[in-house]
Amino acid sequence: MTHFTMLGDSWAQSVDVQEAKTPSQMEFSKREITQLLSRLNQTGDVNGNVVPIKNTTGALTKDGEVVDPAEQSLLNKLIRHTLVRNRNQVEVLQRDPTSPLYSVKTFEELRLKPELLKGVYNMGFNRPSRIQENALPMMLAQPPQNLIAQSQSGTGKTAAFSLAMLSHVDPAKKWTQCLCIAPTYELALQIGQVIEQMGKFYTDVKLAYAIRGNRLGRGMKLEQQIVIGTPGTVLDWCTKFKNIDPKNITLFVLDEADVMIATQGHRDQSIRIQRQLSKDCQMLLFSATFEDSVWKFAEQVVPDPNIIKLKREEETLDTIKQFYVVCQQEEDKFKALCNLYGCLTIAQAMIFCQTRRMASWLATQMTKEGHQVALLSGEMTVEQRAAVIDRFRNGKEKVLVTTNVCSRGIDVEQVSLVVNFDLPVDMAGDADNETYLHRIGRTGRFGRRGFAVNMIDSERSMDVIQQIQMHFNRKITKLDTSNLEEMERLLC
Known part of the structure; x- marks a missing residue:
């Protein structure tokens, strides 16, 4: 005690x-x-000083969200x-x-x-x-x-x-x-x-x-x-x-x-x-x-x-089938996501967005479509995030929409699909290969088969997916979500 x-x-x-x-x-x-x-x-901070909730020593996402390493470590310990x-x-x-x-x-x-x-x-x-x-x-x-x-x-x-x-x-x-x-x-x-x-x-x-x-x-x-x-x-x-x-x-x-x-x-x-x-x-x-x-x-x-x-974690890619889907705008990405759900029998899914705004919009849209959705982002306290993850792990929500605060270390055996609604990029706009690996590593856990789908909405994002292919020396297959027959063939 x-x-x-x-x-x-x-x-x-x-x-x-x-x-x-x-x-x-x-x-x-x-x-x-x-x-x-x-x-x-x-x-307060560890020295008793009054400070904002976020610590600027963490990694920044595009919209200013901080992935604080100390908070991330505490989150992993709590869950x-x-x-x-x-x-x-x-x-x-x-x-x-x-x-x-x-x-x-x-x-x-x-x-x-x-x-x-x-x-x-x-x-x-x-x-x-x-x-x-x-x-x-x-x-x-x-x-x-x-x-x-x-x-x-x-x-x-x-x-x-x-x-x-x-x-x-x-x-x-x-x-x-x-x-x-x-x-x-x-x-x-x-x-x-x-x-x-x-x-x-x-x-x-x-x-x-x-x-x-x-x-x-x-x-x-x-x-x-x-x-x-x-x-x-x-x-x-x-x-x-x-x-x-x-x-x-x-x-x-x-x-x-x-x-x-x-x-x-x-x-x-x-x-x-x-x-x-x-x-x-x-x-x-x-x-x-x-x-x-x-x-x-x-x-x-x-x-x-x-x-x-x-030893390097790339071995986890052996059990993950990777795809990319070409879209024109946000609405097309959402439509492709719905088509994907119609084809796959999904136990649970994690969907990664680059900004809080996009994560909030997507969670709202999916809820309207009747999905059980949980939202996770950096403005929550560590304890609130841990509670959301526990609910997701226990199957109370089938979809977890999140920003980078949840890309590392969350092990949920039932996750069969990871979607990069926005591709992970660094502050210069280039591929963030380490974050990509951590994101898609949430599926294919413990030797199970998993799927990772990347949404491409610009020439720049196509460049990013090519950088990722070159870095990991793995081919990422193009997927046409409007062609049900082709999807069934590729995803079987």
Whole structure:
């Protein structure tokens, strides 16, 4: 249970893995925590400053909608109640290539403390996920090994490094031994909840949140063995207020590295924290993506690492038939969409638009045609978006019309059709190949057959579809939605 205590006008958190017995502490339910997150999303940033709902560090769409990486990460965590079945293989690059490569198929092989093994099973983990199979032996190895790992939300990554932190702790030592930093308050809270659940039976271990508003006196030493926080506050606790002795940290975890470097100031603060740690401190870094900027950052923070990477996701295209439809204007695109529905037996569909205006118009038109339609766009709070996706996943709506806020990481097995009502383009108007891959990857999940249909309404959009074909080296077939016989032949 997470316990919140009021200090002046701010919230301070101190979390025991065991049940707290202090009557002055106020216990919050999961629903109340969600409401708290919602209020934070609407009124302030992780440092307590009043800001607009949107953070301009995200990627902009044409109409100014921001795809904020921190919000996207939190959205994925909120909507994933179980592990995602990932077909992608992992590639392991060892620091010492002559060392034998270990992986585990059961949690018993890790020789965990009985209290932790009980906590793992209590969370519903029956066997290690693919990332856990390879990462956990490295995280728990003696002598300690550093690790850089690529892993999306839902693959069991947070549970893996939470288990590593709990395993490293010596409960008899009443000082901070494990330190984890995340880019936002909300993401730090999500990590803390996993540690609480996993350490439910490990009652001597305590957890504290290093976030702005949790005020500690200068020189007041923390007794909690695990600290989760955001970079600015963790840096203050280590340097300015001396609440944590960095030399006592034996395990340092940096989560959501790609989100971290997209947030102003967090990159430099993270490097300053890392430089204060002892040379023999074990370091683990996780990121959903590994662009050049992430690699450069990782190399600065994690010396001599083992590396776990996901192999490229293009293999998902093998189960997806791709088509394009030539249209003259918006009304023709909508007519083609209706013809497509008349031919295909569709379980559920996702339709992507480039702007909020277009998404709203299309959702209205489809509703008039009698379709059960859900609309998702960036002006919603993270919690509102999660609720819409849950309804869609549960089949309460058969069509989800969305902008780019929903292009990544949403796994709904029943989706058989993805329509790019507007093709994904970057700010220069060229093909955004990465977004295209993420969009059409919402269908053809888990080896099932899927269809992706792209609407072409100009010479420029035809150029874009040709760029996409060249990038992926895949032919995209022309589809005439007015010819029912041809559609049936191509779509069978």
